[in-house]
Amino acid sequence: MLGYAVRRSVVALGLVWVVATLVFLVIHLIPGDPAELLLSQGGFAPDPAAVAELRTQLGLDRPLPVQYGSYIGGLLHGDLGHSLLDEHPVAEEIALRLPRTLELIAAAALLAVVFGLPLGTLAALRAGGPADRALSVLAGVSMSVPVFVVGTLVVLVFAQKLRWVSAGGFTPFSRDPLEHLALLAMPAATIALGLAAVVFRMTRSSILEVLGRDYVRTAMAKGVAPLRIVVHHVIRNALIPVVTVLALHLGTLLGGTVLVEYVFNWPGLSGYLVNAVEARDYPEVMGIVLVISVLFVLLNLAVDLLYALLDPRVRHA
Amino acid sequence: MSFPVSRRAFVAGATALPFLRIEGARAVTPGVLTFGLSSFPPSIKPFANTGTAAATVKLMIYRGLLSYGKDGLLRGELAESWAPDGQTAWVFKLRDAVFQNGEKVTSADVKWTIEQIADEKSTAFFRKEMQGVAAVETPDDKTVRIVTREPNVTIPRLMASYHLPIISRASDGGEPVGAGPFRIAASERGVSIELEAFDRFFKPGLPKLKGIKAVAYKDENLRVAALQAGDVDLIEYVPWQSMEAISNDPALVLDTTDGPFMFLVFNGAKRPFDDARVRRAVAHAIRREDIVKAAFYGRGSTLEHLPIAPESEFFNPEFKNAWNYDPELSKKLLADAGLGGGFTCTLLSTAQYGMHKNTAEVVQQYLMAVGINAQLNLPDWATRVSLGNKGQYDIAVMGTAADSNDPDGLSNFIDGTLAPSYVRSHGLKIPRLTELLAAGRTEFDTEKRKAIYKEMEKVALEEVPIAGLSWRSQGYAMRKGVSGFKNLPGALTFYSGTTFEETSIA
Numbered sequence: 024m025l026g027y028a029v030r031r032s033v034v035a036l037g038l039v040w041v042v043a044t045l046v047f048l049v050i051h052l053i054p055g056d057p058a059e060l061l062l063s064q065g066g067f068a069p070d071p072a073a074v075a076e077l078r079t080q081l082g083l084d085r086p087l088p089v090q091y092g093s094y095i096g097g098l099l100h101g102d103l104g105h106s107l108l109d110e111h112p113v114a115e116e117i118a119l120r121l122p123r124t125l126e127l128i129a130a131a132a133l134l135a136v137v138f139g140l141p142l143g144t145l146a147a148l149r150a151g152g153p154a155d156r157a158l159s160v161l162a163g164v165s166m167s168v169p170v171f172v173v174g175t176l177v178v179l180v181f182a183q184k185l186r187w188v189s190a191g192g193f194t195p196f197s198r199d200p201l202e203h204l205a206l207l208a209m210p211a212a213t214i215a216l217g218l219a220a221v222v223f224r225m226t227r228s229s230i231l232e233v234l235g236r237d238y239v240r241t242a243m244a245k246g247v248a249p250l251r252i253v254v255h256h257v258i259r260n261a262l263i264p265v266v267t268v269l270a271l272h273l274g275t276l277l278g279g280t281v282l283v284e285y286v287f288n289w290p291g292l293s294g295y296l297v298n299a300v301e302a303r304d305y306p307e308v309m310g311i312v313l314v315i316s317v318l319f320v321l322l323n324l325a326v327d328l329l330y331a332l333l334d335p336r337v338r339h340a
Numbered sequence: 341m342s343f344p345v346s347r348r349a350f351v352a353g354a355t356a357l358p359f360l361r362i363e364g365a366r367a368v369t370p371g372v373l374t375f376g377l378s379s380f381p382p383s384i385k386p387f388a389n390t391g392t393a394a395a396t397v398k399l400m401i402y403r404g405l406l407s408y409g410k411d412g413l414l415r416g417e418l419a420e421s422w423a424p425d426g427q428t429a430w431v432f433k434l435r436d437a438v439f440q441n442g443e444k445v446t447s448a449d450v451k452w453t454i455e456q457i458a459d460e461k462s463t464a465f466f467r468k469e470m471q472g473v474a475a476v477e478t479p480d481d482k483t484v485r486i487v488t489r490e491p492n493v494t495i496p497r498l499m500a501s502y503h504l505p506i507i508s509r510a511s512d513g514g515e516p517v518g519a520g521p522f523r524i525a526a527s528e529r530g531v532s533i534e535l536e537a538f539d540r541f542f543k544p545g546l547p548k549l550k551g552i553k554a555v556a557y558k559d560e561n562l563r564v565a566a567l568q569a570g571d572v573d574l575i576e577y578v579p580w581q582s583m584e585a586i587s588n589d590p591a592l593v594l595d596t597t598d599g600p601f602m603f604l605v606f607n608g609a610k611r612p613f614d615d616a617r618v619r620r621a622v623a624h625a626i627r628r629e630d631i632v633k634a635a636f637y638g639r640g641s642t643l644e645h646l647p648i649a650p651e652s653e654f655f656n657p658e659f660k661n662a663w664n665y666d667p668e669l670s671k672k673l674l675a676d677a678g679l680g681g682g683f684t685c686t687l688l689s690t691a692q693y694g695m696h697k698n699t700a701e702v703v704q705q706y707l708m709a710v711g712i713n714a715q716l717n718l719p720d721w722a723t724r725v726s727l728g729n730k731g732q733y734d735i736a737v738m739g740t741a742a743d744s745n746d747p748d749g750l751s752n753f754i755d756g757t758l759a760p761s762y763v764r765s766h767g768l769k770i771p772r773l774t775e776l777l778a779a780g781r782t783e784f785d786t787e788k789r790k791a792i793y794k795e796m797e798k799v800a801l802e803e804v805p806i807a808g809l810s811w812r813s814q815g816y817a818m819r820k821g822v823s824g825f826k827n828l829p830g831a832l833t834f835y836s837g838t839t840f841e842e843t844s845i846a
Contacts, residue, residue, distance in 0.1 A: 055722030061382065062463065063725055064391035065834070066740020068752055068761030070468045077463040108390075109383040111529060119529075178562060182569040190565035192555060193531055288557055290531045298530070301692075302382065303722050 027331050035324045042316040043098060046309050047091055057107045057303040058083060081107050094309065103313070104306030113310035116295065121314065123193070124291035127214065127283070128276045130207055132269065134215035135222050140265070142219075143226025144258060150231060158223065165220035174213045174286035181209065191288035210287040214280065218272060225268050229261035236260075274322065277315055371550030373822065373845050376563045376575035380530045380556035386505050386516045387457050387464035392834045395502045396576065397554060399837030400535055401440075402505030402518030403542075405432050405450065405484075406496055407838050412651075412745060412829040414496055418445050418506050418519060418542070419484075422499075424784060427491040428474075432484045432499070437542035439508040441517045445542075447478035452509035454486070465503040491782040493789070494748050501743060502835065521547035521841040531556065541841070548824065548844040564817070567592065573822050573845055576836075578815035580637040580695075586817045593818050595826065598640060598811035599833035600741040601647045602631065602699050605806055607734050608756070609767025612679055619804035621673035622735065623663040626706040631810045635698035639815075643808035646750060646797050647742065649830040653786070654747045654793045662801045663808065670710045682711025685734035688727055691718035693739075699809060700737045728762025738763060739812070742831040747793045749831065751777045754805040770803045821846035 058077040062069035078084045082093070097104055103113040146155040182190035188205055196203040233239060234257060242252050281293035292311060299307035381394035386402055405419040416422070420435040437445040456462060458470035472492070477485040486495060498504055511517040519542065522535035532555040537547050555572060557563035560579040566572045568589070578586060578594065586594045604622065606613040613619055628642035644663040648655050674680055687707075689700035700716055707714045714735060719727070728736055740763060742749030751758070755777055756769035776796035783789045800806075814833040818825060824842040828835050 053723070054719070054726040056726060059729060060722050060725055062389055062465070063729075063762065064382075064389050065395070066738065066763055067389050067465065067743065068758065068763045069389065069465065071759040073463045073465075073467050076461055080461075080463070109529075116529065175561065178565050182571075183565045186569055188569075189571045190569045191557070191559075191562050192566070192571065285559055286562060288555075288559065288562055290528075294558075295530065301720065301722060 024331065028328055031324055031327050035320045038320050039313070039317055042320075043095065043309070043313055044091075046312045046316075047094055050303075050305050050308050051087060051090075053303075055303040056083070057081070057305060060303055061108060083107075094306075098313075103310035106307050107304045108302060113306050116307070117292065117310055117314050120290060120292045120295050123289065124277065124280055124284070124293060126207065127210055127280055127289060127291060128273055130211035131214035131218055131276070132273055134211060135218035135269070138215070139219035139222025140226050143223040143265075144230055144253065146223070147227045147230035147234065148253065150227075155227075159227075162220040162223045165216045166224075168217075169282075170213060170217060171282045171286055173216055174210070174283055177209050177213055178286065191286070193288065193290050206287075206289075210280075210283045210289050213283055213287070214276065218269075221272060222265060222269060225265045226261065229264050230257055233257045233261045274319065277318060369551070371845065373549050373552050373574060373840075373843060374572040375552055375554045376566050376572040377554050377556045378560070378563065378577040379558050381533075384524075386507055386518065387462070387466070387503060389465040389503055393556070393576075395834055396837035397533060397535075398502050398505060399520070399835065400522040400552060400554075400840050401520040401524060402502075402507070402516075403437075403520045404499055404501065404505045405434075406500035408500055408828055408832050408835050410826045410828065410839065412832050414500055417500075418450075419499070422496055424493075425485060427782075427784070428489070429485055429487045430495045432486070434482045434484065435542065437519050438540050439510075439517050439519045440523045440538050440540075441508055441510055442540070443508050443510050443517075444481075445506060445508075445519055446481040447484045448481070449509050450484045450506055451476040451478050452512075453504075453506050456507070457504070466498060466501065469498055491784070493784050494746065494781055497744050497746055497748070502837075522549075522552060525551070543841065547841045549840070552840060567817055567819070570819075574816060574818040574825060574843075576816055578817045580635075580639040580813065583637070583639050583813070583815060591820055593820060593822070594815055595817070596639070596813045596815040597827050597829050597833050598649070599814045599830045600739060601643055601811050602635070602695070602737065602739040602809040603643070603647065603753070603806045604703065604809060605728075605736050605738050605753075605763070605765040606768060606804075607731050607766045608769075609731055612677065612683060612685070613734060613765075614768075615677050616803050617673045617677040618679065619807065620663075620802070621670040621677070621679075621710065622707065622712070623804050623807040624666045624673070625670040625710045625712070626703055626807075626809065627665040628810050630706075631699050631702045634702050635695045636810065636812050639813035641811045643810050645808055646747075646754070646800050646806075647808055647811075648747055648750070648793075648797065649745060649811075651830060652745050652747070654790055656794050656797055659797055659801060663804075667706075667710050674711060679711075682713065684713040684715065686717050687714035688717045688724060688733035688736035690721045690724040692721040692724075695812065696724075696737050696739060699739070703735075703737065703809070725762050728766075729760060731760060731766030733766075736762070737809075738806075741814075741834060745830045745832060747796070748777065748781055751781075754800060756805065765805055768805055770799070770805055772799050773803065773805060819845075 058074050058081060062074055105112055142158055146158045149155050178190050181187050188209060192206055194202040194206055239252060239256055242256055280291060281297055284291045284294040296311045377393045379393045381397055382390050384394055384397055403417045405417060406414050407417045409415040418434055418437050419432040421433045423431055425431045434445060439445060454470050454473060454476050457464040457466055472489050473486055474489045475487040505518050508517040521538055521541045523538050524533060525536040526534040532553060535552045537550055541547060557566055563575045564582045567575045583594055586592050606619050608614050632638060632640045632642060644661045645659045687700055687704055689696045691697050697718055704714045704716055727733055753764050755774050757774045760766055773796060776792055780789050780792040783792060816827045822845050824844050826839045827833055
């Protein structure tokens with residue numbers, strides 16, 4: 024097992040290096056000079072000498088291999104560099120913003136499970152009935168409407184018209200827990216709407232499949248209480264594919280909450296990445312993409328190791 | 341199996357929903373104004389151009405020698421008076437003022453500031469202009485004499501720019517310290533900046549506010565929603581599509597000015613746009629009312645001449661419709677240039693900003709009508725800037741504001757001898773224009789300046805260094821309880837942050 028873990032870890036490290044190199048190359052290949060861009064704000068033409076000086080100060084005038092060496096050297100020391108715009112440490116900013124995006128995703132997942140799971144179960148238990156049909160249509164609509172449309176509607180109705188909540192923004196939990204949660208509610212609910220529909224559909228189909236199994240029929244024939252059958256025999260077995268699909272969706276949300284963060288002014292990692300790309304802030308773009316990639320690699324590594332632990336055949340494959 | 345929640349319980353829960361409103365989701369502090377910024381400033385370096393959001397914050401925390409009043413005229417700030425001293429010097433007399441570190445504002449600070457900007461390692465916006473300063477003399481603590489290498493009538497205008505605040509020389513190497521009405525109390529990167537009133541600001545009784553909380557709302561619709569929901573008191577960059585709704589809202593006030601403008605630039609380094617007739621043909625091919633409608637929801641006006649505002653003393657009414665919509669004239673000019681059969685070219689704009697994209701689409705349609713097949717290139721803004729700087733286009737859509745209402749501000753857009761830039765036509769040198777701009781810059785007599793700029797505009801209308809398209813309305817919106825804030829006229833709209841010192845909130 025130890026040998027397998029070491030082999031997988033080496034592969035994972037190699038993957039991280041490949042990602043770091045690719046990101047470095049891609050961001051330097053796309054058009055747009057950060058120094059030129061920074062000093063060209065507002066439609067004013069900067070003095071070319073000032074642009075040249077800024078490029079020197081930022082180290083952008085060095086040959087690309089030298090910049091690459093400096094970047095990889097920094098990574099080996101755990102240094103993701105500093106923003107080209109205001110010299111702010113990239114790692115510090117990621118450490119600040121990553122938890123906010125994770126919190127958003129976690130809240131959305133919680134809401135999705137809280138609503139999707141029981142409603143999916145209900146629909147499966149009343150398959151073909153009015154409740155099932157209505158919920159299935161609702162789920163279809165929820166999955167079809169783009170997240171920015173939902174977000175905009177939510178802001179329009181709950182903030183602009185009803186004025187129940189703020190139109191968006193962020194307040195640290197430590198400063199005002201209630202306001203923090205109030206501001207979290209709308210973006211989380213917006214993500215959760217589509218996610219709950221996925222959970223609903225997976226739960227419904229999975230339960231329908233399990234309901235047809237022999238052991239369920241046997242339990243019913245033995246006179247076991249219906250609630251007990253559902254809770255102990257059906258849901259437990261039906262949950263496995265639901266969890267798998269949910270986990271896959273959550274993984275993609277890590278870099279995919281950008282529209283929701285934008286619409287609700289939630290200062291998370293996705294919005295940070297978009298701003299960094301727009302400004303061609305190389306260290307920020309490379310840092311954020313690398314962190315997201317590392318999280319994926321670690322997640323996959325953990326799953327691989329878990330499989331190996333559960334199934335010894337994997338270790339020797 | 342039965343559902344555990346009764347219908348009655350469900351209805352009761354639904355009825356209770358409206359009462360779940362979170363009162364005071366925004367913590368209101370008396371005397372503190374919440375301001376919805378269009379973006380979080382990338383940096384607030386005093387001398388660098390880092391965008392209009394940064395400029396607004398700079399106008400809260402710094403002050404220069406001069407500034408602009410609500411009427412758009414120059415007024416004294418740290419300088420109480422100023423006057424030319426011969427042809428190559430300007431004398432500024434300073435008033436009693438202190439920086440936010442408690443140090444007195446002296447002529448030595450002004451000298452130090454100009455030296456920082458002119459330094460070889462500087463990345464300041466006015467680096468080149470300040471390198472044109474031969475000497476800064478400080479005969480006493482309250483007098484500054486700026487000696488220029490050539491006569492320069494624009495020095496006071498430079499001294500009023502938000503790119504040229506006076507910074508305490510005691511801040512050398514540390515955080516820049518200014519003498520503005522507010523100072524930064526806290527900042528959360530990418531989210532908000534909290535400012536508190538500076539109690540020793542040099543204008544008695546000002547600022548009226550206790551503080552300002554500037555919150556970045558990058559999404560323009562959310563910015564409007566935040567105003568309508570009562571989250572913020574004042575917003576900048578009101579989107580054109582929301583202006584009517586805000587105007588009709590009795591709780592809100594909209595303050596707009598036609599300052600920024602849209603225009604076309606050309607690649608004059610190659611055929612066919614090295615020919616003035618072809619550029620004129622483009623200028624006459626476009627019906628500008630459609631741009632105002634499509635890109636700005638009718639909030640703006642047509643621009644058929646150089647971007648000199650009708651309110652300006654340098655405006656020439658006889659040129660008002662010089663580039664009028666005349667497709668027949670356009671076709672004739674193309675035929676005269678040997679392009680009667682039409683041609684294909686690229687039209688560079690950006691998909692990142694709707695106003696640029698919509699403008700480009702209208703332009704494309706009208707060019708097609710006179711036989712010019714303009715193929716759109718709509719990359720992101722960073723790529724568009726890069727392509728523009730390198731001259732990798734035939735025609736490009738551009739939008740901005742001059743840095744003042746003085747016609748010398750047009751040099752940035754029409755003087756082809758300046759370094760290549762996306763804001764002006766590529767490789768298009770028109771020596772007569774450059775001469776007239778230089779003459780206007782060195783002429784101290786206003787009437788003579790008017791004559792020079794009239795001649796300059798006449799040449800420009802023939803040569804078409806840029807083709808004006810439309811003025812666009814630039815708006816601020818605020819709650820009725822906000823008073824004292826004013827959108828400064830015309831090109832000075834981005835200087836409106838100066839009026840925060842007089843702003844109060846009920």
